[in-house]
Amino acid sequence: MHVNRLFSGTISLHDGTLTISGERKSEPSNGEKAERTERYVGKFRRSITLPTRVNANNVSATYRDGILTVTLPKAEEAKPKQIQVTID
Amino acid sequence: MNTFAHKNRDADRAQDEQFVAPSASVVEAGDGYTLEVEMPGVNKEGLKISIENNELTILGHRSLLAVKGTLIHRESRPDNYRRTFELDPSIDADKISAKIDQGVVTLKLPKAEHVKPFHFSEKLFHLANCRQRRN
Numbered sequence: 001m002h003v004n005r006l007f008s009g010t011i012s013l014h015d016g017t018l019t020i021s022g023e024r025k026s027e028p029s030n031g032e033k034a035e036r037t038e039r040y041v042g043k044f045r046r047s048i049t050l051p052t053r054v055n056a057n058n059v060s061a062t063y064r065d066g067i068l069t070v071t072l073p074k075a076e077e078a079k080p081k082q083i084q085v086t087i088d
Numbered sequence: 089m090n091t092f093a094h095k096n097r098d099a100d101r102a103q104d105e106q107f108v109a110p111s112a113s114v115v116e117a118g119d120g121y122t123l124e125v126e127m128p129g130v131n132k133e134g135l136k137i138s139i140e141n142n143e144l145t146i147l148g149h150r151s152l153l154a155v156k157g158t159l160i161h162r163e164s165r166p167d168n169y170r171r172t173f174e175l176d177p178s179i180d181a182d183k184i185s186a187k188i189d190q191g192v193v194t195l196k197l198p199k200a201e202h203v204k205p206f207h208f209s210e211k212l213f214h215l216a217n218c219r220q221r222r223n
Contacts, residue, residue, distance in 0.1 A: 037113035039126055051160075065151065066128035066191025 011070060013056050018070065021045040052078040107170035110148065120198035121179065127169045128191040134168075135188055137195070139181050145172045146193065 009022025026041045053075040061070045115122045127135075127148035134149035148169035175181070180200040187194050 037115075038111040039113045039124065040111075063190070065131045066126070 009068075011061055011068075013054070013059060013072075016053065017047055017049050018072070019045070019047045020068070020070075054078075106165075106167045108165055108167045109171045110146070110169040112171065112173075120196060121176070123173065123195040123197060125169075125171065125193045125195075126191065127193060128164075130169065130188070130191055130193075132188055135186075135193065137186055137193075139175070139184070142175045142177065142181075143172050144175055144184075144195075145170070146195075148193070 009020065012019050012021075021044065023043045024041055050072065054072040055075045058073045059070065061068060063069075111126045113124045115124075125146055125148075127146075127150075129150035129152065130148035131151060134151055136147040136149075138145050138147075146169070150166065150168055152166055175197070176199075178199045179197045183198045185196045
């Protein structure tokens with residue numbers, strides 16, 4: 001996800017849905033005349049339903065070069081496990 | 089299928105690198121312009137800015153991290169960024185400066201000294217110029 005500077009944001013996890021939201025404010029203009037702008041200014045929001053259950057206590061996030069990376073480890077019960085078969 | 093034609097197409101694709109045009113905004117103040125270009129995934133090492141014949145080209149190489157695991161979904165194109173801007177001739181190319189922060193490149197493009205706005209009447213200035221040209 002690309003999230004740039006001058007923003008305030010929240011990352012929240014609820015019921016298996018990850019939500020990233022925030023707002024990018026425009027630069028304060030001191031009598032400047034804007035020629036042209038393509039960059040989005042305003043509120044943003046994105047929700048992602050996670051395919052498996054995650055361990056909410058171990059969620060981490062980094063923000064580098066304008067890219068937000070959220071790491072969500074799978075919950076123990078969601079990890080694939082080998083099941084031993086005993087033959088009587 | 090004609091395998092010879094297929095091979096040629098791959099070679100062409102390797103030579104013509106695909107680029108994505110980054111979003112930009114331009115703000116004018118009295119003494120120059122501020123150009124902001126959004127290039128998420130680009131840092132100082134991947135940024136290249138060049139000027140030729142009044143054209144400013146910004147190139148951004150993304151530092152892509154190798155995907156650990158299975159890629160389930162991707163929306164962002166992994167292509168690098170490139171955009172060319174035609175500069176107003178009033179800009180002093182020697183005084184252009186740039187900085188990059190969280191993927192956003194900010195360029196200051198100052199106008200040359202002699203084109204900065206004058207404080208006396210514009211009409212008077214224009215008339216004075218016309219008279220000089222006729223001589």
